[in-house]
Amino acid sequence: MxxxxxxxxxxxxxxxxxxxxxxxxxxxxxxxxxxxxxxxxxxxxxxxxxxxxxxxxxxxxxxxxxxxxxxxxxxxxxxxxxxxxYSPLANFKDRLFNLPFNMNTFYQLWKISDPEQASIKIADQVANSGISNPENLEEQAICMVGSEIYETFIKGYTEKQWGRKATELPKSIIKRLPVRYTYNNNYFNDRxxxxxxxxxxxxxxxxxxxxxxxxxxxxxxxxxxxxxxxxxxxxxxxxxxxxxxxxxxxxYRSLRFKHEYLNRENFQGVAAINFTERNVPFTRIVEHKHFEFGKQKGTVITKEYPQEWIPGVEAYYPxxxxxxxxxxxxxxxxxxxxxxxxxxxxxxxxxxxxxxxxxxxxxxxxxxxxxxx
CATH class of the missing domain: 3.40.50.720 (NAD(P)-binding Rossmann-like Domain)
Structure with missing residues (x-):
């Protein structure tokens, strides 16, 4: 009452x-x-x-x-x-790769176009790692996609995003990592x-x-x-x-956003590009007009800089x-x-x-x- x-x-x-x-x-x-x-x-x-x-x-x-x-x-x-x-790209040493990991990615990385060959290559890397019971994020990722994809796309991006070594992060963070043996750049599987x-x-x-x-x-x-x-x-x-x-x-982990208006119609041609190298200070560049197929004469981009949370700033990721x-x-x-x-x-x-x-x-x-x- x-x-x-x-x-x-x-x-x-x-x-x-x-x-x-x-x-x-x-x-x-x-x-x-x-x-x-x-x-x-x-x-x-x-x-x-x-x-x-x-x-x-x-x-x-x-x-x-x-x-x-x-x-x-x-x-x-x-x-x-x-x-x-959502079909983002990854930038590694100024080379562009499709995400999530799929046959386009494998071809760009290894020039492999046969799904079975790609699967075998990843399985061989997993076997060579000797990891049977992953205990942290790094080991979990290697068990899922092998050492080369991990080193190229996951390690640097993850460590700057979380501000911790991948070996210090729980494996649960990476368990939803999508891997496909089809030419499908749709990041999400949802209907x-x-x-x-x-x-x-x-x-x-x-x-x-x-x-x-x-x-x-x-x-x-x-x-x-x-x-x-x-x-x-x-x-x-x-x-x-x-x-x-x-x-x-x-x-928590927090984020700092640097928004910039550019007097040009199109900056990067896609909504988001992830920068996977550890020495690049931001994790991604977002170009917002592509979310709504905008035709405006200018564009807005945002660079995302991960940072440790301190009282007074926004908390984003527990x-x-x-x-x-x-x-x-x-x-x-x-x-x-x-x-x-x-x-x-x-x-x-x-x-x-x-x-x-x-x-x-x-x-x-x-x-x-x-x-x-």
């Missing part, structure tokens, strides 16, 4: 995908919601900034992909998605793929239509005041910060090694004791989510709470 002293049923901290989907579901079912956002804009990391008519993915590129038709239909009920297929026409802002605006939203509001700084305005809090921020870092900081996983478990035990707070999303669950996964999680949590109300 609603506490009549509270103005809202739900205070939702964060207007990213989890918070926005949850707010939409609750609002649709007659619940009153207030969404607060620390940034000056809504949308979290899927926010797009319009520069000369180009939707720039401000916090890194986001490609929506899923095999779940229900999730696909849900997103399309708020915005139309185009037919964009449904695309980019919202007009950018992700249209999706977030659709989800939050009719919902009260306040930007430039920091929940942590105003916790005492805000905690009393609603019956329940949906918290999507950093879980360790919610508990005042009782067990210390959880670790470092799910043994040390941080054990620390997170302590925070999650505290979260279970909060009967009026729901923790959801990448930062609150210290977990990497694809977009379709975070949407599914928010839909599931909303359904559960509606059944209990």
């Amino acid at each position: 609603k506490d009549l002293n509270n103005k809202y049923d739900y205070l939702i901290v964060g207007s990213g995908l989890f918070g926005s989907v949850f707010a939409q579901q609750m609002s649709e079912n007659g619940k009153s919601c207030l969404v607060i956002e620390k940034r000056s804009h809504i949308g979290g990391n899927v926010y797009c900034e319009s520069i000369e008519g180009i939707n720039v993915h401000k916090y890194g590129p986001h490609i929506f992909h899923t095999n779940d038709k229900a999730i696909w239909d849900y997103v399309n009920s708020f915005v139309s998605l185009n037919h964009f297929i 449904y793929q695309g980019i919202p026409i007009g950018g992700y802002n249209k999706l977030i605006e659709g989800l939050l239509r009719g919902v009260e939203v306040k930007t430039n509001v920091d929940f942590i700084k105003k916790r005492k005041e805000l905690s009393s305005v609603a019956d329940y809090i949906i918290y999507t921020g950093k879980i360790d910060e919610f508990f005042d870092f009782k067990y210390g900081h959880l670790e 470092i799910n090694d043994r040390y941080n996983s054990e620390r997170f478990k302590k925070y999650w035990e505290l979260a279970k004791l909060e009967d009026k707070v729901v923790f959801g999303g990448r930062l609150a669950e210290y977990k990497y989510y694809d977009m379709h996964q975070v949407i599914a999680s928010a839909l599931s949590k909303a359904k559960t709470l509606l059944q209990l109300s």
